[in-house]
Amino acid sequence: KQEVTQIPAALSVPEGENLVLNCSFTDSAIYNLQWFRQDPGKGLTSLLLIQSSQREQTSGRLNASLDKSSGRSTLYIAASQPGDSATYLCAVDNYGQNFVFGPGTRLSVLP
Amino acid sequence: DAGVIQSPRHEVTEMGQEVTLRCKPISGHNSLFWYRQTMMRGLELLIYFNNNVPIDDSGMPEDRFSAKMPNASFSTLKIQPSEPRDSAVYFCASSSPGGNSGGASYNEQFFGPGTRLTVL
Numbered sequence: 001k002q003e004v005t006q007i008p009a010a011l012s013v014p015e016g017e018n019l020v021l022n023c024s025f026t027d028s029a030i031y032n033l034q035w036f037r038q039d040p041g042k043g044l045t046s047l048l049l050i051q052s053s054q055r056e057q058t059s060g061r062l063n064a065s066l067d068k069s070s071g072r073s074t075l076y077i078a079a080s081q082p083g084d085s086a087t088y089l090c091a092v093d094n095y096g097q098n099f100v101f102g103p104g105t106r107l108s109v110l111p
Numbered sequence: 112d113a114g115v116i117q118s119p120r121h122e123v124t125e126m127g128q129e130v131t132l133r134c135k136p137i138s139g140h141n142s143l144f145w146y147r148q149t150m151m152r153g154l155e156l157l158i159y160f161n162n163n164v165p166i167d168d169s170g171m172p173e174d175r176f177s178a179k180m181p182n183a184s185f186s187t188l189k190i191q192p193s194e195p196r197d198s199a200v201y202f203c204a205s206s207s208p209g210g211n212s213g214g215a216s217y218n219e220q221f222f223g224p225g226t227r228l229t230v231l
Contacts, residue, residue, distance in 0.1 A: 034219060043202060044154075044222040089154065091220075099144065099220075101154035 002027045002094050006102035013080055014110050021075040021105045023090035028068045031093040035064050035075050037086040038104070044089065047075070080109045115223035117203050123229045129191040132226045135184055136205030144220065145178055145188050146202040154202075160186065193230045200225045 003026045013019055023033070032051045036044040048057045048064040050073065056065040063076040073090055087104040094100070116135040124130055136143045144159040158168040160180045168178070175194070180186040190197055204220040 036222075043224045044204075046219045046221060049219045091154075099156045099159070101156075103153045 002030075002092060002100045004090060004092055004100050004102040006088075006090060006105050008105060009103065010106040010108075012108040012110060015080060015082060017080050017109075018076070018078050019080055019107075021077070021088050021107070023073040023075070023102055025071045025073075025092050025100075027094065028071050029094065030068065031095045033064075033066055033073050034091050034093070035062075035073075036089045036091065038089060039086050047088075077107075080107075082109045082111045085109050115203055115205055115221055117201075117223035117226050119226060120224065121227045121229075123231065124193055125231050126194055127192045128230075129189065130193045130197075130228060130230075132188040132201050132203075132228070134186045134188070134203030134223060136186070136203070137207075137221055138184070140205035140207050140221075141183065142206045143180060143186050144204040144206075145186070146204065147199045148202060148225070149199045157188070190228075193228075195230045198228055198230050200227050202226075 005024045007022045030052055032049055034049045035047040037047055038044050047062055048059055050057050050064055050066040052068060061078040066073045077084060085108050087106045089101055089104040091099055091101045115137055118133045142161050145157040146154050147157055148154045155170055157170045158178045159166055163180045163183060176190055178188045202222050202225045204222045206220045
């Protein structure tokens with residue numbers, strides 16, 4: 001059974017810092033991995049999707065990497081801003097058999 | 112496109128009542144997912160459809176839950192009878208075609224704003 005964990009559970013940084021969020025999964029036979037952000041009381045917004053054949057994806061200040069063999073993905077946020085404050089979740093797609101979400105990392109960027 | 116649309120946004124009901132949640136996926140998307148989010152259990156996949164056909168309902172907690180997708184632009188999640196432990200935020204998501212035949216799409220999932228359900 002696929003299990004997804006995220007470290008740290010919460011993170012507080014001053015504005016301008018570069019930071020890394022971690023996602024680990026136990027079954028490396030994944031189809032893709034997707035990173036989302038969720039603002040309090042809101043739905044999920046897709047940030048990046050990495051297919052199993054890819055190693056990384058970039059969008060603006062965000063860069064996500066994937067290492068299937070080690071069961072890890074990282075989300076790198078450059079030059080963090082207060083507007084980046086949210087909960088960040090990763091989710092893995094096990095070839096359509098199930099979609100499993102991690103518990104999320106709650107990020108606070110202090111001005 | 113308006114994105115994934117869910118209704119109602121908030122629902123407060125009493126134990127034992129029937130609850131129906133509605134979802135309209137993004138036009139052209141052929142996969143639709145229902146999730147439940149609670150503080151204790153996080154986000155859980157309940158069921159997903161591909162081309163209006165339920166593919167995996169193993170996440171549906173019990174027989175009180177049922178989901179239908181009568182056409183490509185509409186899905187419902189029904190709870191009958193509802194119980195206080197069903198209180199949660201229910202999300203619907205959709206994704207565009209691709210991936211393995213009969214399986215879920217490998218493309219990005221787009222989420223609706225959710226329905227916050229409170230069962231008293």
